[in-house]
Amino acid sequence: MTVLRICLLLFCSLQIHAQDKHLFHLYTIAFYNAENLFDTENDSLVFDDDYSPEGSFQWTSVRYKKKIEHLAKVISGIGKRYRKGPPDILGLCEIENLTVLQDLISHPLLRPFNYGIIHQDSPDERGIDVAMLFSKNTFLPVSVNYHSLDLLNEKRHRERTRDQLVVYGFLDNEAVYFIVNHWPSRRGGETRSKPFRIAAAELNLSIIDSIMRKEFIPRIIGMGDFNDNPTDYSFKKVLRTKRMTLNFKDYELLNPFEQLFLKGEGSLAYRDRWSLFDQFYISGNLTNGNTPIQLWKAGIYNPEFLRIQQGPYKGYPLRTYAGGRYTAGYSDHFPVYIYLIKEQPLLRNH
Numbered sequence: 001m002t003v004l005r006i007c008l009l010l011f012c013s014l015q016i017h018a019q020d021k022h023l024f025h026l027y028t029i030a031f032y033n034a035e036n037l038f039d040t041e042n043d044s045l046v047f048d049d050d051y052s053p054e055g056s057f058q059w060t061s062v063r064y065k066k067k068i069e070h071l072a073k074v075i076s077g078i079g080k081r082y083r084k085g086p087p088d089i090l091g092l093c094e095i096e097n098l099t100v101l102q103d104l105i106s107h108p109l110l111r112p113f114n115y116g117i118i119h120q121d122s123p124d125e126r127g128i129d130v131a132m133l134f135s136k137n138t139f140l141p142v143s144v145n146y147h148s149l150d151l152l153n154e155k156r157h158r159e160r161t162r163d164q165l166v167v168y169g170f171l172d173n174e175a176v177y178f179i180v181n182h183w184p185s186r187r188g189g190e191t192r193s194k195p196f197r198i199a200a201a202e203l204n205l206s207i208i209d210s211i212m213r214k215e216f217i218p219r220i221i222g223m224g225d226f227n228d229n230p231t232d233y234s235f236k237k238v239l240r241t242k243r244m245t246l247n248f249k250d251y252e253l254l255n256p257f258e259q260l261f262l263k264g265e266g267s268l269a270y271r272d273r274w275s276l277f278d279q280f281y282i283s284g285n286l287t288n289g290n291t292p293i294q295l296w297k298a299g300i301y302n303p304e305f306l307r308i309q310q311g312p313y314k315g316y317p318l319r320t321y322a323g324g325r326y327t328a329g330y331s332d333h334f335p336v337y338i339y340l341i342k343e344q345p346l347l348r349n350h
Contacts, residue, residue: 023344027138027171027293028079028337030087030301031223031278033182034071035320035331036128037104038096040064046127048096057321063328067320068100070330072107078301078337086113087337088171090133091223093162093182097121101131113137118167120146123160130165130180130224141169149203151184151196159184159196164203172342174219174293177211179204181224183234197228201238208253217250219291220283225333227277230258241281248284255281256298256338267300267334269316276300278336286340296339306330 038051040061051059076086095101098119105115118141119131134141145166151159165180181204184196204222211218228234235241241255248254257279266274280298285291308316318329 024341025172025344026083026296027089027340027342028083028085028087029089029178029221029223029280029340030075030078030335030337031091031093031180031225031280032071032075032078032335033225033278033331033333034092034094035333036094037067037071037092037100038064038127039100039103043096043127046125048127051096056324057326063326066328068103068107069109071104072109074301074306074330074335075104076109077303078335079339082339085135086110087133088135088138089178090115091165091178091180092131092133093180093225094128095119095131096127096129101133105133116141118144118165120163120165122146122163123148124162125160128162128182130162130182132165132167132178132180134167134169139169139171141167143168147203147207149184149200151199161196164200164207166207171293171340174291174342176219176221176293179207179220179222179224181222181226183224183226183228185227193227194233197226197232197234198238200226201234205239212251217285217290218283219286219293220253221286221338222253222281223279223336225278229276230255230261230279235281239281244287248288250283250285250288250290252284253281254284254287254295255279256295257336260298260300265300267302267317267336268332269313278333280336280338282338293340293342296341298336298338300334300336302334306334 038048040052040059042052049055050057053060078087101117101119114136115133116136122129146163148163149161161184162182167178183200186193239253241253243258244256257276261276266276267278268275286295308314308318317332317334319332320329
């Protein structure tokens with residue numbers, strides 16, 4: 001079943017009963033950079049001093065609770081255009097610890113959706129981690145692995161950064177591997193920091209190769225804030241991702257966000273330039289009809305309330321802090337998502 005045929009069938013299924021011919025179950029998989037989701041406690045083991053009541057950001061319990069409320073509002077809205085609930089799977093980054101995740105899923109906007117948490121403290125010097133939330137109603141995790149990324153800077157000193165999280169489990173009885181990323185930033189400049197992201201991509205590639213050696217035609221979904229665009233070296237030359245076509249081999253990697261980037265869309269903005277660092281890549285079998293679950297579409301969740309409404313930065317993400325000033329926003333990144341569909345058994349008219 002080609003991608004085009006899947007889209008046509010789904011379109012038909014969204015019409016009035018679709019003549020009782022085709023029904024699809026829709027899954028939302030999303031990723032969100034939460035922009036420094038810290039609690040108010042000063043942890044002596046990491047550099048989180050700014051995020052305390054006495055710190056430079058005056059990070060009080062009132063501001064923390066507002067941050068939780070804002071993130072819950074965003075998460076609850078991702079994917080609502082086509083389904084009632086929030087994402088089945090949500091990758092997160094810039095998370096300080098388990099406590100903030102527990103506070104997040106306990107918020108009234110998210111509590112009814114029965115989220116589980118997958119998280120581990122990483123060696124990142126700032127204490128920010130990747131994590132995954134999953135709906136216990138639709139996803140059953142089987143194994144969780146964390147892969148450390150060893151980096152050496154120009155002085156041959158070790159740079160501590162985020163782990164890469166790999167979760168294997170069953171999305172409504174369909175086996176899927178999820179890889180959650182937050183690759184090294186562009187601090188110091190894009191060129192200077194590029195080798196770090198190439199190393200992160202190589203670690204991703206090693207993870208994918210190990211999965212493919214032990215499982216025949218696995219379904220793989222990578223997500224994250226990669227701090228690189230879909231057309232950068234790490235994607236095109238290391239992971240060898242490809243743009244959307246109708247004929248993908250099962251083992252090839254597709255980046256459904258490349259076309260969005262080429263059209264000028266982005267998840268964050270800096271100096272009048274949009275970047276699409278937040279994105280997904282998926283294995284080709286999720287597009288070519290060789291597995292029951294298939295990609296339908298990809299998108300950036302950027303409703304008006306997430307945008308700055310006026311001034312020189314109109315349209316940019318409304319962040320929590322800007323230039324050190326508290327702006328009571330959401331994040332400096334927009335969330336991104338993909339929809340997966342699975343055809344249901346045919347219904348018969350009686």
